[in-house]
Amino acid sequence: MPACEWGAMYCDSHAHLESGRFDPDRDQVIARARAAGVGCIITCGSDLETSEQAVRLAAQYEGVYAAVGIHAHKASSAVCGGPEKWSVDEAAMRRLADLAQQPRVVAIGEIGLDYHYDFSPRDAQRAVFARQLALAAEWGLPVILHSREAEGDFRSLLEAAPPVRGVWHCFLAEAPFAQWALARGFYLGIAGPISFKGAEYLGDIVRKAPLDRLLIETDSPYLAPHPMRGRRNEPAYVVYVAEHVGLWRGLAGAQIGEITLANAHALFGVRADGR
Ligand SMILES: [Zn+2]
Secondary structure (H helix, E strand, O other): OOOOOOOOOEEEEEEOOOOHHHOOOHHHHHHHHHHOOEEEEEEEOOOHHHHHHHHHHHHHOOOEEEEEOOOHHHHHHHEEEEOOEEEEOHHHHHHHHHHHOOOOEEEEEEEEEEOOOOOOOHHHHHHHHHHHHHHHHHHOOOEEEEEEOOHHHHHHHHHHOOOOOEEEOOOOOOHHHHHHHHHOOOEEEEOHHHHOOOOHHHHHHHHHOOHHHEEEOOOEOOOOOOOOOOOOOOHHHHHHHHHHHHHHHOOOHHHHHHHHHHHHHHHHOOOOOOO
């Protein structure tokens, strides 16, 4: 990893910088991240509009990269038809293809299934997820994956899809799913919940996973880690996530930062030197 003029050693591999909650002070949020040693941030779209914003932010700020994709919550924005049969909206896929080719787009995401909120019908979620997996494979881009209370279908769709590389972001599933994901070559994205009370089961997963398959992330503005829990999260706080991961590995937070930055470079090609 090339040395960085601002001494960067962390990558926040998952944030939502386009969120309106950053509108009042986005410049300062990104400056604080840099001052904390967070040299790269991957900002993730959730639909076409926020994916476009992610591409714009990546063009605007050094060290910011974009992921473009349609989240499970927004799957109904990318389908036609009705409850008897949903089909993927081809115009939406063409716009996604266009976004995926923009500079500094490093992944398709975040994409997946969410049966906790069920904001979109489940068969629409499955159709849009499966299509984006196929497109990511076709385009040679890694994926940023989301699954909540949908692990069975999530695993089946990934097993049926052409091979893709990627990360299971904000991993909170049971240990057998971690084993499955690691065996398939996926990375585990560890977020603020590693610092919460009752995180022992997650800590155990972190302790047993190969170090070269861990990424750290904030998912900001959501899920602020301890001691910032309850506040608006921001990329600078990925340093706290690194510290908590380090507690489970007998390593300093800075060491976890360097290792996970190298992992992010390996998966996404992101760099921490502002280029
Ligand atoms: Zn997210």
